[in-house]
Amino acid sequence: xxxxxxxxxxxxxxxxxxxxxxxxxxxxxxxxxxxxxxxxxxxxxxxxxxxxxxxxxxxxxxxxxxxxxxxxxxxxxxxxxxxxxxxxxxxxxxxxxxxxxxxxxxxxxxxxxxxxxxxxxxxxxxxxxxxxxxxxxxxxxxxxxxxxxxxxxxxxxxxxxxxxxxxxxxxxxxxxxxxxxxxxxxxxxxxxxxxxxxxxxxxxxxxxxxxxxxxxxxxxxxxxxxxxxxxxxxxxxxxxxxxxxxxxxxxxxxxxxxxxxxxxxxxxxxxxxxxxxxxxxxxxxxxxxxxxxxxxxxxxxxxxxxxxxxxxxxxxxxxxxxxxxxxxxxxxxxxxxx
Amino acid sequence: xxxxxxxxxxxxxxxxxxxxxxxxxxxxxxxxxxxxxxxxxxxxxxxxxxxxxxxxxxxxxxxxxxxxxxxxxxxxxxxxxxxxxxxxxxxxxxxxxxxxxxxxxxxxxxxxxxxxxxxxxxxxxxxxxxxxxxxxxxxxxxxxxxxxxxxxxxxxxxxxxxxxxxxxxxxxxxxxxxxxxxxxxxxxxxxxxxxxxxxxxxxxxxxxxxxxxxxxxxxxxxxxxxxxxxxxxxxxxxxxxxxxxxxxxxxxxxxxxxxxxxxxxxxxxxxxxxxxxxxxxxxxxxxxxxxxxxxxxxxxxxxxxxxxxxxxxxxxxxxxxxxxxxxxxxxxxxxxxx
Numbered sequence: 215x216x217x218x219x220x221x222x223x224x225x226x227x228x229x230x231x232x233x234x235x236x237x238x239x240x241x242x243x244x245x246x247x248x249x250x251x252x253x254x255x256x257x258x259x260x261x262x263x264x265x266x267x268x269x270x271x272x273x274x275x276x277x278x279x280x281x282x283x284x285x286x287x288x289x290x291x292x293x294x295x296x297x298x299x300x301x302x303x304x305x306x307x308x309x310x311x312x313x314x315x316x317x318x319x320x321x322x323x324x325x326x327x328x329x330x331x332x333x334x335x336x337x338x339x340x341x342x343x344x345x346x347x348x349x350x351x352x353x354x355x356x357x358x359x360x361x362x363x364x365x366x367x368x369x370x371x372x373x374x375x376x377x378x379x380x381x382x383x384x385x386x387x388x389x390x391x392x393x394x395x396x397x398x399x400x401x402x403x404x405x406x407x408x409x410x411x412x413x414x415x416x417x418x419x420x421x422x423x424x425x426x427x428x429x430x431x432x433x434x435x436x437x438x439x440x441x442x443x444x445x446x447x448x449x450x451x452x453x454x455x456x457x458x459x460x461x462x463x464x465x466x467x468x469x470x471x472x473x474x475x476x477x478x479x480x481x482x483x484x485x486x487x488x489x490x491x492x493x494x495x496x497x498x499x500x501x502x503x504x505x506x507x508x509x510x511x512x513x514x515x516x517x518x519x520x521x522x523x524x525x526x527x528x529x530x531x532x533x534x535x536x537x538x539x540x541x542x543x544x545x546x547x548x549x550x551x552x
Numbered sequence: 553x554x555x556x557x558x559x560x561x562x563x564x565x566x567x568x569x570x571x572x573x574x575x576x577x578x579x580x581x582x583x584x585x586x587x588x589x590x591x592x593x594x595x596x597x598x599x600x601x602x603x604x605x606x607x608x609x610x611x612x613x614x615x616x617x618x619x620x621x622x623x624x625x626x627x628x629x630x631x632x633x634x635x636x637x638x639x640x641x642x643x644x645x646x647x648x649x650x651x652x653x654x655x656x657x658x659x660x661x662x663x664x665x666x667x668x669x670x671x672x673x674x675x676x677x678x679x680x681x682x683x684x685x686x687x688x689x690x691x692x693x694x695x696x697x698x699x700x701x702x703x704x705x706x707x708x709x710x711x712x713x714x715x716x717x718x719x720x721x722x723x724x725x726x727x728x729x730x731x732x733x734x735x736x737x738x739x740x741x742x743x744x745x746x747x748x749x750x751x752x753x754x755x756x757x758x759x760x761x762x763x764x765x766x767x768x769x770x771x772x773x774x775x776x777x778x779x780x781x782x783x784x785x786x787x788x789x790x791x792x793x794x795x796x797x798x799x800x801x802x803x804x805x806x807x808x809x810x811x812x813x814x815x816x817x818x819x820x821x822x823x824x825x826x827x828x829x830x831x832x833x834x835x836x837x838x839x840x841x842x843x844x845x846x847x848x849x850x851x852x853x854x855x856x857x858x859x860x861x862x863x864x865x866x867x868x869x870x871x872x873x874x875x876x877x878x879x880x881x882x883x884x885x886x887x888x889x890x
Contacts, residue, residue, distance in 0.1 A: 215553075216681040218631070222655060224681050265872050293556070294740060301866065302640040304660050305874075308743060308864035312877045317560060317740035319668060320660035320864070322642050330657060334672075341679020343554040343562050361868075402632060402655035405646060526646035526658070528639065530699075534603050536643075539650045 216340050220434025222401055229396035230339040231550070232332075233346075233389040234287070236280020237503040238273045239496075240355070240381030246481045251504035252382070253280050259356055259381065267305060270354040273383040273496070274299070274310035277503065278350045285346070285387040285394075289314040292387065293344035296321050296331040299352050299495055300379075301361060306352050316348070324524030325420075325448050326403070327351040328384060328499035329543035332520075333400040335388040336545075345390050352383035353494025362413070362529060376414040377451045377493035380480060384499025386507075395510050399435065399546035403427045405526065407539040413532055417454025417477075417490060420523035423540035424450060425461040427521060431544050432467060439469040442546075443515045446506060448498030448522030449477035451491035476501035498522045516552040520545050554678050558772025560739055567734035568677040569888070570670075571684075571727040572625070574618020575841040576611045577834075578693070578719030584819045589842035590720070591618050597694055597719065605639065608692040609648035611721040611834070612637070615841065616648070616688045623684070623725040623732075627652040630725065631682035634659050634669040637690050637833055638717075639699060644690050654686070662862030663758075663786050664741070665689040666722060666837035667881035670858075671738040673726040674883075683728050690721035691832025700751070700867060714752040715789045715831035718818060722837025724845075733848050737773065737884035741765045743864065745877040751870055755792025755815075755828060758861035761878035762788060763799040765859060769882050770805060777807040781853045784844060786836030786860030786880075787815035789829035814839035836860045854890040858883050 217225045239252040240259060249255075254276050256262075261269040274297070282288065295314065297307035298321035311318050323330040331349025338344040356366060358379040364370040388397060406426050410419040424447055432438060439445060439462075450458055455475045462469055476498045477491035502520055509515040523542040532538075555563045577590040578597060587593075592614050594600075599607040612635070620626065633652065635645035636659035649656055661668040669687025676682040694704060696717040702708040726735065744764050748757040762785055770776060777783060777800075788796055793813045800807055814836045815829035840858055847853040861880040870876075 216679050218681070267868060267872065298660070302868065303638075303662070303864065303866035305864070305866045305869045308877045309869065309874065312743045312745055315742050318743050318879055319672070319740060322636070322658035322660045324641070334657070337676060337679055337681055341554050341675055341681065343556070343675055343679065402657060404653050405650045405656050407650055526641065526643070528641035528643045530605060530640065531643045531647065534605065536647065539646045541646075541656055 222430050223434035224400045226336055226340045226397055229398050230336040230388045231392050231394045231396055232386050233392040233394045234281040234285025234387040235503040235507045236277040237384045237500040238276040238382060239500055243380060243382050243480060246486060248480055248505050251508060266354055266356040270306040270352050270357050271310035274306055274350050274352045277383040277385040278348060281385040281387045285389060287346055287387060289316055292316050292346050292348050294319060294338055294347045296334045296349045298322050298327040300358050323541060324526055325493060325495050326522040326524030326541055326543045327495045328502060329520060329522035329545055332386060332397060332545050333402060333543055336397040336400060339388050339390050346387055348387050350385035351495040351499045353379050353496035355379045355381045358494060372489060373414045374489050375453050377416060377477060377490045378488035379494040380492040380497040382496035382500035384503035386503060395547045396550055397545055398548050401427050401431050401544040403541040403543050405539045405541050407537050409537045411537050415453060416493060416525045417451040418457055419525050419538040420540045421450055421454040421457035421461060423542040424458050424521055424523050427542040427544050429465050439467055439472050442472060442519050443517050445469055445473045445519045447475045449493040450475050450523060451477040453490050510549055516549040518547050520547060560768050561772035562738045564674055564678045564735055567736050568674040568726045569730050569732045569734055570724050571730040571732045572619040572623025572725040573841040573845045574615040575722045575838040576614040576720060577838055581718060581720050581818060584824060586818055586843050589846060604692055604694040605643060608644040608690050608695050612644055612648035612688050612690045615721040615723040616686060619723040619725045623727060625684055625725060627654055630654050630684050630686050632657060632676055633686040634672045635688045636660050636665040638696050661879060662864055663831060663833050664860040664862030664879050664881045665833045666840060667858060667860035667883055670724060670735060670883050671740060671881055674735040674738060677726050677728050684725055686725050688723035689833040689837045691717050691834035692719045693717045696832060710827060711752045712827050713791050715754060715815060715828050716826035717832040718830040718835035720834035720838035722841035724841060733885045734888055735883055736886050739765050739769050739882040741879040741881050743877045743879050745875050747875045749875045753791060754831060754863045755789040756795055757863050757876040758878045759788055759792040759795035759799060761880040762796050762859055762861050765880040765882050767803050777805055777810050780810060780857050781855050783807055783811045783857045785813045787831040788813050788861060789815040791828050848887055854887040856885050858885060
């Protein structure tokens, strides 16, 4: 059963369990600080496929198969798959999941998709609709760049506030029983739009959404940042991280010591030319489904928040002068025996 | 609580109730056989906005406000909104829902989005996560045509198998208590792809998915088509309808007498130049949220199936030679006192 506490927070009374997870990453990601954590690396950006889009679908398949294998399940044991990505009409997801014969629910939360998928999967398990549900998401530098910005061959110059779209996928299997990390709480974010219009400064657009969701969670649960071993954001990057810290300080919450941003963890910004850090659905997803959940399995971390942020605009809305609406979804994950 | 019966069917043990619904439509739709059923009609394709995309967002807002009003709720009473549309990055949904301050979950099922949204809203209500949840979706001929096919000014000639994208929106509010139509069962569809690649023949691509989901439901519940007053499909159009009848006959199910397709209901194909019928997320949604739910309120219909089908390709995947993966989601709706 699921209860609501405070204004917006969901409490999973018998917490669903992440019994399996997996992450696939590209060459650049394998050369970063977390390179050794990804279970599978494709050094070829096409992953043996004839287009980048098909490669992204293959990244998803691989991550999902890893998650199923770890949880000891086969595709026929999975009751629902919640899948999404950045591409128009979510083609990475529909083509990657086409062969599995699993009831399919396409999710779009831009870079917040991993947290959205975990919340949805947990809702189905905790509500009795599923015994096992999967969540998967991905991004790919080459597919995203040509869809959202410029043809790759054009070689457009990127400002320092821009983030680098991560080529990676992450996936989890959430189960009603088993061993693993518990999904204790979730917060579905509201759309926040503070009027930012710069497509090369997503961190600034998304930070207020992260603030809103974190403040909601702290208020609803009457906890503070220091009650958690770590608070991970999906991909605010350097600019968004600084804004988030300032915004939360204004509300009396200091997260600087416990906060890490997946967009800043995945690359070495001194050696890898990624400007403000990594971004994309695959950023938070692949970092969660590698080093973070590995550290929880080894009890280096026991009690964390994962907050993934998404910018919900499109090139069309931007060309029409619209600002960037953002959203942030949160999951509270805890080791079972802690 | 939610139980699973048979292989894939969800049974909502205390059925969530559709306590409010609303539909907004455009001029062409107002001139069709259902014209008088839509609560609000915009005769201007831009609905007073400066772009068609912003107009589509306004259609959604209007339909959702109608649904909230009818259910006696205000935005702060709605725990989640499940929203989606056909546009890249679901901008109709994110911009339409930006002002409501409701926890937001973007859904993508192409033209199956209305059924997907009702299932998701019902899951949150039946599982205890929400007291009230909303679902909304839309499509717009002008935004879809220029995104998926050709600039409108080009005036491309359409083959007879092509469907006409409906300019409309539909929305429901699903509640844990109250008066209205019960959501008794749901089936989340699996992705079905029989290799159709013709973007101007979506009906043929989607019919096998509708067959798969309907057969699943009949098998799981041990019922037959004639146990229902009507079976409505979202928008198979003329071509898809004929294929669905043939496919189900092959499985021993005859639905011809009880089946109606929203894509064939919304336009007068003899007088309105729409070729194989209507399509788009807004087609099934606006027909359900006007004449169908009106007929249920008046007890002309008491026990129906609503099956919405979606084609999950994009122009990019099509250009890369991919076939069209499809999905169909089903909800079983029943009057409370029957």
